[in-house]
Amino acid sequence: MSEITLSIIKPDAVRNGYTGKILAQIQAADLKIVGLRMLQLSRKEAEGFYAVHKERPFYQELVEFMISGPVVVSALEGEKAIERYRKLMGATDPAKADEGTLRKLFAESLQNNAVHGSDAPETSRVEVAYFFSSVDLVS
Numbered sequence: 001m002s003e004i005t006l007s008i009i010k011p012d013a014v015r016n017g018y019t020g021k022i023l024a025q026i027q028a029a030d031l032k033i034v035g036l037r038m039l040q041l042s043r044k045e046a047e048g049f050y051a052v053h054k055e056r057p058f059y060q061e062l063v064e065f066m067i068s069g070p071v072v073v074s075a076l077e078g079e080k081a082i083e084r085y086r087k088l089m090g091a092t093d094p095a096k097a098d099e100g101t102l103r104k105l106f107a108e109s110l111q112n113n114a115v116h117g118s119d120a121p122e123t124s125r126v127e128v129a130y131f132f133s134s135v136d137l138v139s
């Protein structure tokens with residue numbers, strides 16, 4: 001069954017000029033880009049997006065990082081898109097990410113780890129809707 005997942009190219013990767021390379025890898029992995037925006041997150045938006053991590057010690061620094069520059073958000077569609085994009089991203093900690101994954105190739109650190117991807121159908125629905133209304137997505 002086809003799914004839609006949310007990708008964010010984080011401020012480190014945008015700053016380092018990796019936007020094009022990451023989008024190319026997404027397309028090469030047969031994930032279809034059905035929505036695409038570049039934007040600057042406000043503090044409120046970043047806090048809301050990462051609200052599940054509110055109690056974690058890294059939360060405030062993560063929010064600071066996420067608002068430190070523009071991000072590129074996209075909605076990606078395909079069979080098992082959520083799981084397949086997580087696999088393309090690699091482990092949260094780039095030091096533990098497999099060779100060839102986006103985080104291994106492009107991340108700076110555990111926090112500045114280049115990309116975000118939804119982790120489950122329930123979260124992907126909320127996350128895609130956080131940035132795209134249904135009329136913004138191509139079919």
Ligand code: ADP
Nearest residue numbers: 053058062091092110111112113115116117119
């Ligand atoms: P993922 O992005 O792989 O789903 P999490 O949901 O656990 O990982 O964490 C969200 C984001 O918070 C990570 O992508 C990373 O930017 C940051 N993060 C996670 N764990 C840490 C940590 N121990 N120290 C600093 N930042 C972290």
Ligand code: MG
Nearest residue numbers: 116117118119
């Ligand atoms: Mg997560």
